[in-house]
Amino acid sequence: MAIARIFQRPKNAMQSGKARTDLWQLEFEPSEAKHPDPLTGWAGSGDxxxxxxxxxxxxxxxxxxxxxxxxxxxxxxxxxxMLKLQAYADNFR
Structure with missing residues (x-):
């Protein structure tokens, strides 16, 4: 039996848009640890x-x-x- 995490994605800090932040996302917890691939060295698992x-x-x-x-x-x-309200003049205090 797998454990699923259900959460809302936060707004991307690098962009001003809020696309897809109103949807709830479901992800499964990893069931096994990642290990490096012997050929490429990339981390992966069979999950x-x-x-x-x-x-x-x-x-x-x-x-x-x-x-x-x-x-x-x-x-x-x-x-x-949380909204941090401040005036432009606060930058020059």
Whole structure:
């Protein structure tokens, strides 16, 4: 049985847009450790669930999908957005 993490993606700090931040993302916890490939040296594992990412409109829909498919789920609540209000003149104090 795999454990799935359900969370909302944060806004990308490098861009001003908020695309796909309203969706809930489901990712599976890795079931085995990564090991280096002897030929290339890249880290990898035989766990293919690690490559799977599913998106849902609500956290309840993601939890319902996990229950229907027989997976355990952990919902990570979205952090509260903090606005730091300051004036342009504050840069010159």
């Amino acid at each position: 293919t669930r690690e490559q799977l990412r599913l998106f849902f409109p609500t956290a309840e829909a993601a939890v319902a999908w996990c229950e229907r498919e027989g997976h355990e789920s952990v919902v990570i609540p979205a952090p509260q957005k």
